[in-house]
Each structure stands twice: as C-alpha cells, then as structure tokens.
Amino acid sequence: MSDTGLGFSNKKFIALIVVFACCILLFEFVGDLGGGLIKNQAVDTTSKHNNSRLEDRISPVFTLKKNQQQTSEIVTTKIVPAPLATVMNGEEAYNSACFICHTTGAGGAPFIGVPIAWEARMEQGTETLMKHAIEGYRSDSGIMPAKGGRLDLSDQEVKNAVVYLLQ
16 A cells, blocks of 8 residues: 555554554443442442332332421511711711812812812802702812712711811
8 A cells, every 4th residue: 555645554544443443442341340340339238128129119218298287487677777876077078078079179179278269169159059069060160969979968967068178
C-alpha cells in the first residue's frame, strides 16, 4: 500500500482501529466484572428480607395520617416601630440631606456660608425658601428637590435645616 502523504499508511490506520476496538472491549469486560462484584456485595449486605414474602418487602415502612381534630394556633403580633422621640435640629437635618448639594453646588445649589449666593433667594423671603425646601422647586438657576430628597424628614426638620443654612 502506498503512503497517503500524511506519513500514515493504511496498515497503520487499520492496526490503530483494531487496538482501539480491543481497548473498548477490555474496558467493557473489566466494567462488567467490577460491576458484578459490587452488585453481589450490595445484595449480600442488604438482603436480610430475601426470605420474606413479596407483600412484606414492598409494604410501606410507615404511613402518615392527618388528624382532623387538631387545630393549629398561629399567634401573630403587629410590630409597630417606635416613633422618633425628638425632631432633628437644623445641623442634624442639614448633615442628613442638604450637605450633599450645598457643599458641592450640585443642581445649582447655593453654597453654605456664602452670603452672596443667597441674596437673590433671600429677597423672596424666608417663608418662600422654606416652602421651596419642603415642596421642591425648579428654576432657571437650579433645582431644589422636595425635602432635599429625604422625604422621611418632617416639615419642621426641613425648616430647621433652612434656618441653619441661612445663619
């Protein structure tokens, strides 16, 4: 036979196929032999009821019965969080929400401690500033989110923060 050009002859190819087939058969034989040994060991160790009747071997080990008279008692309690005892002062309210914008100028917010930035807003009056801080406000110069984005703050806490900002 001639060489196929790949350095591998037809005889070598056939020999490789025969060796491969022999390996598969040997693997199957060893697997069957080992599996049979394991199966025999499992039957020997678990066959204590082999001599009993078929009905005894397939009967359930136990059964569950629901007692219709039994009632379940589930006690539920409603947990109500304790109300906050105190209202935050101006500095605490400022530090919890306002500082984010009023220290960086985000959204056109006037900086704390810079009176020139507050002049135009102060002309509208303190009540208007407090209303805008509570309800939110949008203008050409910027945006004030309602309660500084902390909707859990009370109106009084927001007013305290406005007074703190204006000092």
